[in-house]
Amino acid sequence: xxxxxxxxxxxxxxxxxxxxxxxxxxxxxxxxxxxxxxxxxxxxxxxxxxxxxxxxxxxxxxxxxxxxxxxxxxxxxxxxxxxxxxxxxxxxxxxxxxxxxxxxxxxxxxxxxxxxxxxxxxxxxxxxxxxxx
Numbered sequence: 001x002x003x004x005x006x007x008x009x010x011x012x013x014x015x016x017x018x019x020x021x022x023x024x025x026x027x028x029x030x031x032x033x034x035x036x037x038x039x040x041x042x043x044x045x046x047x048x049x050x051x052x053x054x055x056x057x058x059x060x061x062x063x064x065x066x067x068x069x070x071x072x073x074x075x076x077x078x079x080x081x082x083x084x085x086x087x088x089x090x091x092x093x094x095x096x097x098x099x100x101x102x103x104x105x106x107x108x109x110x111x112x113x114x115x116x117x118x119x120x121x122x123x124x125x126x127x128x129x130x131x132x133x
Contacts, residue, residue: 002115004084012089012113013079015120020074020095028061036114036123045107045129071097076109087115088123095127106130 002008015034022030031054035041041051051057064070075096083090095107112124 002087004089008089008115008120009081011120012081012091015113015122016079016091016093016109016111017076019122020076023061023074024072026061026065028058028065031058031061032121033119034122035125036116036121038123040124042124042126045127069099071099071105073098089113089120 018030019034022028022034035054035057037054039051039054039057041057043049043051048060051060075098077094077096079091079093081089081091089112091109091111091113093109093111095109097105097107099105107130108128110126110128111122113120114123
């Protein structure tokens, strides 16, 4: 087990923040810089259920990238680390999305990040839509 350093904290924040850049650039090949290969992504609030694995996330993203409801901008804020055990860190953050029609929406991200040889990666994420428990 490694010590959790200030550099680790910064790397965790940057991993979470990178999600918005990759999503907005539609650069799905870079999802591996954000998410672990064995990702479990809970998207029930958005009608997609559970996405298992990085390949499944890339397919979902490509299949829906031109949907008119897809946000133009994803902004992650208010990142708080809530627990740490060994090489796992739990974080909560808020997401704000901006849509082509001028509307916006918010979500809460509940993440577990794991230290991997190439850096911190989100291995589990639950996305909760605003207004839902």
